[in-house]
Amino acid sequence: MKIAFVGKGGSGKTTLAALFARHLAAEGRPVLAVDADINQHLAVALGGPAHAARATTPLGEHLPAIKEYLRGDNPRIGSAAEMVKTTPPGRGSRLLRVVEDNPVYAACVGVVGGVRMAVTGEFSTADLGVACYHAKVGAVELLLNHLLDGPGEYVVVDMTAGADSFASGLFTRFDRTFLVCEPTVRSVGVYHQYAGYARDYGVALSVVGNKVEDATDVAFLREHVGADLLTWMSRSAYVRRAERGTVGPLDDLEQANRAVLGRLADTVDDTVQDWAAFTRWAHEFHRRNAEAWANDRAGLDLTAQIDPDFRMSPAPAPVTS
Ligand SMILES: Nc1ncnc2c1ncn2[C@@H]1O[C@H](COP(=O)(O)OP(=O)(O)O)[C@@H](O)[C@H]1O
Numbered sequence: 001m002k003i004a005f006v007g008k009g010g011s012g013k014t015t016l017a018a019l020f021a022r023h024l025a026a027e028g029r030p031v032l033a034v035d036a037d038i039n040q041h042l043a044v045a046l047g048g049p050a051h052a053a054r055a056t057t058p059l060g061e062h063l064p065a066i067k068e069y070l071r072g073d074n075p076r077i078g079s080a081a082e083m084v085k086t087t088p089p090g091r092g093s094r095l096l097r098v099v100e101d102n103p104v105y106a107a108c109v110g111v112v113g114g115v116r117m118a119v120t121g122e123f124s125t126a127d128l129g130v131a132c133y134h135a136k137v138g139a140v141e142l143l144l145n146h147l148l149d150g151p152g153e154y155v156v157v158d159m160t161a162g163a164d165s166f167a168s169g170l171f172t173r174f175d176r177t178f179l180v181c182e183p184t185v186r187s188v189g190v191y192h193q194y195a196g197y198a199r200d201y202g203v204a205l206s207v208v209g210n211k212v213e214d215a216t217d218v219a220f221l222r223e224h225v226g227a228d229l230l231t232w233m234s235r236s237a238y239v240r241r242a243e244r245g246t247v248g249p250l251d252d253l254e255q256a257n258r259a260v261l262g263r264l265a266d267t268v269d270d271t272v273q274d275w276a277a278f279t280r281w282a283h284e285f286h287r288r289n290a291e292a293w294a295n296d297r298a299g300l301d302l303t304a305q306i307d308p309d310f311r312m313s314p315a316p317a318p319v320t321s
């Protein structure tokens with residue numbers, strides 16, 4: 001199950017993504033956390049050392065090798081250089097499972113705070129606003145496009161704030177999107193913008209209120225978010241202690257907030273994966289991307305990479321004897 005945490009900057013995406021990933025790991029469930037934000041804070045939120053953004057080698061630094069691995073012997077992809085962030089898998093491509101040994105994970109996945117995680121890499125100010133930024137997040141899009149996961153397996157992605165994720169097909173890669181929302185006008189404004197895209201692209205969106213202090217906060221969220229409001233976290237002394245440098249054991253999290261994490265897991269588990277839509281949007285965004293810029297850059301018609309007969313479908317569960 002692919003899960004995104006999105007929302008306004010400062011709403012608590014990283015905090016909730018980290019707590020959720022730790023909750024899943026504590027229950028012994030297979031999980032991979034991915035930091036896809038411009039500001040790489042997930043490793044620290046998971047309890048890694050300060051300035052832990054480099055706890056693992058960034059995916060962006062291994063992009064050519066990742067492409068080379070994923071293309072496998074897919075005859076529609078002549079070389080790794082012809083692969084762009086939206087190049088979809090086809091027959092011959094290598095697919096990734098959430099937990100397995102492969103060279104991509106060997107190079108880029110580390111364990112931080114008991115959670116397996118990968119990072120896109122820090123963005124320098126020089127990267128912002130130019131293609132490099134999307135190239136880095138492109139590694140995550142490629143990874144997700146080639147990730148074959150099933151119920152009971154979780155990929156938790158801490159996404160970048162606001163509308164950046166609509167610049168590509170990345171926001172359509174998730175089985176469940178949690179929009180973290182403070183009880184403020186600006187935060188619900190981001191919700192309304194996101195909900196518009198969610199409707200148009202069939203994104204399964206749930207709002208998780210955060211930093212809620214009292215009943216008027218809940219009423220405010222209900223008024224503006226309606227039935228999309230799934231649950232909410234209160235303002236947390238545990239989180240504030242973590243902010244001061246001590247990420248305590250998960251059992252120290254306030255009971256009601258811990259229950260929220262269980263509610264998120266249940267919601268994910270109740271979500272039915274739609275591989276047909278996953279494949280359809282992968283093809284559609286690749287076509288758009290190819291026609292907008294990638295064909296010109298590659299000097300090729302990259303839409304030929306789309307394998308119309310290929311569809312991601314869940315691999316059978318491992319055989320146990
Ligand atoms: N439930 C909460 N209670 C108290 N502080 C919180 C809570 N959630 C987040 N915060 C604090 O709010 C700030 C922003 O959170 P963060 O997760 O970094 O947001 P985002 O990733 O959306 O930018 C951090 O200082 C974090 O510690």
Ligand SMILES: [Mg+2]
Nearest residue numbers: 013014037041
């Ligand atoms: Mg963040």
